[in-house]
Amino acid sequence: MEIHYLTAHQLKDRLEKRQISCTEIVEGVYLRIEEVGDRLNSYIRLEKESALSRAGEVDKLISAGSDIEDFMGIPIAIKDNICTKNITTTCASRILENYIPIYNATVIDRLESRNYILAGKANMDEFAMGSSNENSYFGTVKNPWDTDRVPGGSSGGPAVCVAAGEAVCSLGSDTGGSIRQPASLCGVVGFKPTYGMVSRYGLVAFASSLDQIGPLTRDVEDCAAMLNIICGYDRKDSTSINVEVPDYKSFLKADIKDMRIGVPKELMVEGIDREVKEAVYRIIKLVEDMGGIVEEISLPSLEYALSVYYIIAPSEASSNLSRFDGVRYGYRNVEAGALREMYRRSRAEGFGDEVKRRIMIGTYCLSAGYYDAYYEKAQRVRTLVINDFKKAFEKFDVLISPTSPTTAFKIGEKMEDPLTMYLSDICTIPVNLAGLPAISIPAGLSGSKLPIGLQIIGNVLREDNVLKVAYSLEKAIGFTGRPGL
Amino acid sequence: MERISKDDVKHVAELAELEFNEKDIEKITSQLDRILDHVANVSSVNTEGIPPTSHILDIKNVFREDMAEKSVTQESALKNAPDEANDGFKVPKID
Numbered sequence: 001m002e003i004h005y006l007t008a009h010q011l012k013d014r015l016e017k018r019q020i021s022c023t024e025i026v027e028g029v030y031l032r033i034e035e036v037g038d039r040l041n042s043y044i045r046l047e048k049e050s051a052l053s054r055a056g057e058v059d060k061l062i063s064a065g066s067d068i069e070d071f072m073g074i075p076i077a078i079k080d081n082i083c084t085k086n087i088t089t090t091c092a093s094r095i096l097e098n099y100i101p102i103y104n105a106t107v108i109d110r111l112e113s114r115n116y117i118l119a120g121k122a123n124m125d126e127f128a129m130g131s132s133n134e135n136s137y138f139g140t141v142k143n144p145w146d147t148d149r150v151p152g153g154s155s156g157g158p159a160v161c162v163a164a165g166e167a168v169c170s171l172g173s174d175t176g177g178s179i180r181q182p183a184s185l186c187g188v189v190g191f192k193p194t195y196g197m198v199s200r201y202g203l204v205a206f207a208s209s210l211d212q213i214g215p216l217t218r219d220v221e222d223c224a225a226m227l228n229i230i231c232g233y234d235r236k237d238s239t240s241i242n243v244e245v246p247d248y249k250s251f252l253k254a255d256i257k258d259m260r261i262g263v264p265k266e267l268m269v270e271g272i273d274r275e276v277k278e279a280v281y282r283i284i285k286l287v288e289d290m291g292g293i294v295e296e297i298s299l300p301s302l303e304y305a306l307s308v309y310y311i312i313a314p315s316e317a318s319s320n321l322s323r324f325d326g327v328r329y330g331y332r333n334v335e336a337g338a339l340r341e342m343y344r345r346s347r348a349e350g351f352g353d354e355v356k357r358r359i360m361i362g363t364y365c366l367s368a369g370y371y372d373a374y375y376e377k378a379q380r381v382r383t384l385v386i387n388d389f390k391k392a393f394e395k396f397d398v399l400i401s402p403t404s405p406t407t408a409f410k411i412g413e414k415m416e417d418p419l420t421m422y423l424s425d426i427c428t429i430p431v432n433l434a435g436l437p438a439i440s441i442p443a444g445l446s447g448s449k450l451p452i453g454l455q456i457i458g459n460v461l462r463e464d465n466v467l468k469v470a471y472s473l474e475k476a477i478g479f480t481g482r483p484g485l
Numbered sequence: 486m487e488r489i490s491k492d493d494v495k496h497v498a499e500l501a502e503l504e505f506n507e508k509d510i511e512k513i514t515s516q517l518d519r520i521l522d523h524v525a526n527v528s529s530v531n532t533e534g535i536p537p538t539s540h541i542l543d544i545k546n547v548f549r550e551d552m553a554e555k556s557v558t559q560e561s562a563l564k565n566a567p568d569e570a571n572d573g574f575k576v577p578k579i580d
Contacts, residue, residue: 327567328562348505
């Protein structure tokens with residue numbers, strides 16, 4: 001197989017056997033980027049020169065006899081809302097077009113300590129707001145399975161890089177499904193860890209109580225290996241959880257005998273494509289064949305999850321994004337003669353339509369007279385969502401559902417109607433509200449050869465169950481599809 | 486029923502330090518109206534005795550020792566400044 005479609009663990013194996021050099025890996029990936037990059041638009045910025053020079057250094061370390069650790073010398077794409085020191089970090093927004101962070105996000109420090117290689121900064125929906133990657137100041141990202149279709153969002157770039165061979169794996173962020181939904185639409189693995197397991201330090205905040213960084217990879221094994229690196233306590237993030245980090249790779253066992261698996265009926269309702277439902281039913285059969293116990297369950301509050309999310313996330317965003325005022329960094333309108341005029345014109349010109357829309361929704365929901373009816377009420381209903389999940393996990397080890405109600409939709413199809421776009425995240429949003437870990441794995445292809453994703457949800461800090469079921473099903477499903485480009 | 490009027494939108498834009506032209510106000514008013522109408526269904530949920538979520542885990546305030554540490558230099562803090570003067574951020578006159 002071509003170098004650019006190997007997994008990180010396959011590459012590690014070849015590096016260990018001296019069958020390949022790190023320089024060859026980086027060259028292979030960049031050859032692929034040059035071949036398909038213009039058609040996909042998955043990167044905002046490439047780091048070819050520094051990647052090749054880092055690769056040379058890693059090759060020297062290896063020939064000097066250094067142990068080869070996971071992701072050493074592996075080219076990784078980083079979503080452009082994760083701060084990289086001295087390398088532009090734009091959030092796909094005009095307002096941060098020229099922003100150069102003076103520090104690394106904690107996840108980047110952790111990867112650097114493992115000698116990873118930054119392939120480039122990946123495209124995304126502006127400030128991670130969107131489900132189609134059409135909201136980028138740097139242009140729409142295309143789905144490699146069909147370039148007339150969206151890759152999903154907001155981590156569209158990170159998902160496409162992995163699906164099309166433009167990076168071995170990537171880091172994205174997930175606020176309402178932004179890792180899992182594009183992973184589903186592009187046919188790769190995407191994981192959102194338990195809230196607090198991965199430091200958010202250096203992740204440009206969208207909705208602080210929901211945001212979480214996580215990996216997008218070609219298989220579950222790479223996913224577990226990446227969790228080993230990025231999970232763990234960080235004093236720079238006050239919501240970081242101080243618990244022992246397990247060896248996530250130790251959960252990669254293909255055995256789900258007697259595991260209890262729930263299917264929330266609220267996530268299998270109207271609006272879910274027939275083919276997507278059928279894929280889930282096929283998997284339920286697989287689970288039963290492997291000795292797992294599957295039962296339907298009702299989580300009645302999920303009916304309100306989308307509403308809760310579209311009150312809470314924009315509210316937090318409106319507060320977080322108030323820092324972009326043209327004073328300390330970012331775009332400034334230089335014609336404004338007075339301060340408030342400068343704020344307004346900088347923000348009006350710097351932010352795109354969807355970002356402004358969410359700032360408006362959030363500001364409204366937090367404003368005098370509406371706070372109780374919207375924001376506070378939503379936080380109460382959020383407690384009900386959390387309680388429903390708690391109850392479900394008394395009975396089940398994991399819950400499964402479709403990741404996305406549909407396969408990849410056409411570019412432009414939902415841009416005129418924000419509410420329809422928001423419905424794309426109906427299966428993933430409840431997970432963020434409750435801070436749970438969840439993965440999307442490829443479940444097969446639709447009749448028109450588009451990937452379908454399966455979501456596996458675990459209880460808080462039960463990444464072990466999620467990985468165990470994901471690994472077992474990955475083996476049983478045997479998805480080997482590749483986009484034909 | 487209209488949940489949000491054009492005047493409300495203008496008021497919210499002012500609170501959010503954003504500005505829209507008349508045509509955009511029209512469009513965003515109808516979009517916000519539709520979104521708010523959808524999310525307002527939370528009002529039908531009985532939440533009596535249910536506390537609002539503050540954190541998904543049982544985490545309380547996090548404190549650390551108040552110790553002075555090395556921080557960013559003035560030079561790097563100003564690196565991304567759109568305008569600066571006398572080692573500070575420079576802004577237009579405050580109105």
